[in-house]
Structure formats: structure tokens, C-alpha cells
Amino acid sequence: MDLNNxxxxxxxxEIKNIFFxxxxxxxxxxxxxxxxxxxxxxxxxxxxxxxxxxxxVLFVTSLQVTASLIILIIVLLSMxxx
Amino acid sequence: xxxxNKKSSAFNSYCLNPDIKFDxxxxxxxxxxxxxxxxxxQIGWILVSILLVILFFVANFFIGKIFDLKxxxxxxxxxxxxIFSFIWINVLNWYFNVGIVTNKKIIDIDFYSVIYKEITVxxxxxxxxxxxxxxxxxxxxxxxxxxxxxxxxxxVNVEFINVPYPSEVAQIINKLLGRKHGSQ
Numbered sequence: 001m002d003l004n005n006x007x008x009x010x011x012x013x014e015i016k017n018i019f020f021x022x023x024x025x026x027x028x029x030x031x032x033x034x035x036x037x038x039x040x041x042x043x044x045x046x047x048x049x050x051x052x053x054x055x056x057v058l059f060v061t062s063l064q065v066t067a068s069l070i071i072l073i074i075v076l077l078s079m080x081x082x
Numbered sequence: 083x084x085x086x087n088k089k090s091s092a093f094n095s096y097c098l099n100p101d102i103k104f105d106x107x108x109x110x111x112x113x114x115x116x117x118x119x120x121x122x123x124q125i126g127w128i129l130v131s132i133l134l135v136i137l138f139f140v141a142n143f144f145i146g147k148i149f150d151l152k153x154x155x156x157x158x159x160x161x162x163x164x165i166f167s168f169i170w171i172n173v174l175n176w177y178f179n180v181g182i183v184t185n186k187k188i189i190d191i192d193f194y195s196v197i198y199k200e201i202t203v204x205x206x207x208x209x210x211x212x213x214x215x216x217x218x219x220x221x222x223x224x225x226x227x228x229x230x231x232x233x234x235x236x237x238v239n240v241e242f243i244n245v246p247y248p249s250e251v252a253q254i255i256n257k258l259l260g261r262k263h264g265s266q
Contacts, residue, residue, distance in 0.1 A: 020149075024156050031163060037197065038171070045178045045193055048201065050103035051116075057177060064170060071159060078152060 021079050028068075028075040035061075035068035095120055096246040106203055108186060115183035115254055119176060120226035123244040127172040134165045181229075181242040183251070185258055188231055190240045204240045206262045208233045212255055214248045231255070 042061045046054050095118040102113055138161050146154060178193035188209070192200040209231055216227025227248035231240040245251060 020153055024160070027160060031160075031167075034167070038174070041193070041197060041199070042174065044199065045174075045191075048105045048199065049178060049180060049191055052101060053177075057174070060170065064167070067163065067166075071163060074159070075156065078156060 024075045025079070028072045032068040032072050035065045039065050094118075102182070104182060104189065104191070105201065106187075106189065107184075111187075112185045113182060114185060114258060115181075115251065117181035117183075117242050117245040117251065119179065119244045120224060120246045122220060122224045122226065124172070124176055127168070131165065131169050131172075134168065138162070138165065181240070181245060183255060183258065185261070188240050188255065190242065202238050202240050204231060204233045204238070206259055208235070209255070209259060210234050212252045214252045216248050229255075 039061050042057060046058060097116040098114070100113055100116040102116055138158075141161070142154075142158070145157060149157060175194060178191065180191050182189040182191070185206075187206055188204045190200075190202040192198075192202075194200075211232040213230040213232070214227060215230065216222065216225075221227055224246075225248075226244050226246050228244060229242040229248050229251050231242075233239055242248075242251065
């Protein structure tokens with residue numbers, strides 16, 4: 001792809017959409033890593049303190065990781081759809 | 083003792099003889115008390131969460147005109163996830179910040195700022211002084227306060243901040259100390 005083709009492609013997509021895609025992409029990646037860190041820390045704390053409601057905490061944390069992964073996939077897909 | 087008939091329940095902040103296990107538990111060690119911050123002290127982040135939910139609905143009226151439907155969907159998704167994460171990290175902070183009193187030692191488990199964990203253990207035999215601090219309108223009304231446990235020598239002091247029934251906590255620790263010293 002030469003420079004002229006590249007510039008015309010950018011004009012077609014619109015600058016606003018590019019910024020939006022970049023922002024959502026970065027946010028989704030950060031959120032995914034954040035959910036992973038929280039999940040790991042909860043597992044560590046689960047060993048440090050074993051209470052009868054720990055299954056609920058682990059369940060919600062795993063839901064958070066799943067949700068972050070789904071969001072990442074949605075954002076990746078939307079990059080191709082928008 | 084006044085509150086000794088209180089039973090443990092979901093996310094209770096004052097549990098007598100709870101069925102829990104922890105890292106440093108020894109053979110024959112019996113847990114007498116599990117403490118978390120009083121639920122009233124969590125009101126700050128609960129109110130912020132409610133405000134965020136209101137903001138979410140209000141913001142939708144304005145950003146609806148700026149973004150198209152697909153973008154609006156993703157923004158809303160992020161907003162919901164942000165509110166949920168804010169609530170969840172605060173719940174985790176509250177749930178894993180516990181004080182444990184056993185017949186052998188006192189343990190303070192702290193979990194804060196997502197990645198930090200701190201476990202302080204004080205042997206009952208090394209406890210020198212217990213200070214109870216409770217004050218303010220809400221502290222007096224809801225009966226919560228802080229218990230400071232001073233240990234001998236270079237051992238780290240243990241603090242239970244904003245726990246329910248601080249006087250009863252001190253009473254229970256004193257009772258265990260009496261038993262410990264009596265058995266020696």
C-alpha cells in the first residue's frame with residue numbers, strides 16, 4: 001500500500017473512529033490484565049484465609065476475568081465491523 | 083459477655099468461633115473471633131458507587147448524540163465494567179482485611195491496593211497492652227472503634243481498625259490472656 005492509498009483509507013474511516021478504537025483497545029487490554037491480577041491475588045488471599053464464603057468470591061472473580069475476555073473480543077471484533 | 087450470643091452470618095464483621103482456616107494455623111489452635119471493619123465504615127464507597135450508577139444514566143442522555151449505536155454500546159459496557167470493578171475491589175478490601183483472635187495468637191491480615199498483602203502475627207504471650215479507641219457520633223451510635231494491641235520488644239503491634247464492639251473484643255482478648263497466663 002503506498003502513501004496515497006494509506007491516507008485515503010484514513011480519511012474514509014474518520015479520525016474520531018480511529019481514536020475511539022485505540023482508546024477502547026487499550027482500555028480492554030488493561031482491564032483484562034487488571035482482572036487477571038485481581039484473580040491471582042484473590043487466589044493467594046483464598047489460601048491465606050479460608051472462609052465458607054470464599055467460593056462466592058472466587059466465582060465473582062472468575063466472572064470478572066470472563067467478562068474482561070469477552071470485552072476484549074468484542075472490542076477486537078468491533079475494530080473490523082466499525 | 084453481651085455479644086457472645088451473636089452468630090456468624092454472610093459477610094458478618096464480628097464472628098464468634100468462626101469456621102475458618104488460615105495460613106499460619108497451628109495444631110490444636112482454636113479461632114475465637116474473626117473481625118472485619120464495621121459495615122457502616124464502608125458507606126463512603128457505597129455512596130460513590132450509587133453516584134456512579136446515577137452518572138451512568140445521566141451521561142447516556144448526552145453521549146447518545148455524539149456517538150453511534152455501536153460505539154455507545156462499547157462505552158456503556160466499559161462504564162458498567164468500571165462501576166462493577168470499583169464495587170468489587172472495595173468488597174474484596176473489606177472481605178480480606180480481617181483480624182483473627184485465636185487461643186494462641188492474634189493475626190491481622192491486610193489486603194490493600196490490589197497487589198499488597200500484609201499478615202501480622204502476635205503471640206498471646208507477647209501481648210503487653212490493649213487499647214480501645216472509640217469515638218464520634220457514628221462510632222458511639224453503631225458501637226465500633228479501633229483496638230490497638232501492643233506487643234513486647236521489637237514484635238510488630240497489631241491494629242484492628244473500625245471493628246464492631248471494640249470493648250467486647252478487648253474483653254475476649256483479656257480473657258484469653260488470662261487463660262494463657264493461668265496455664266503457664
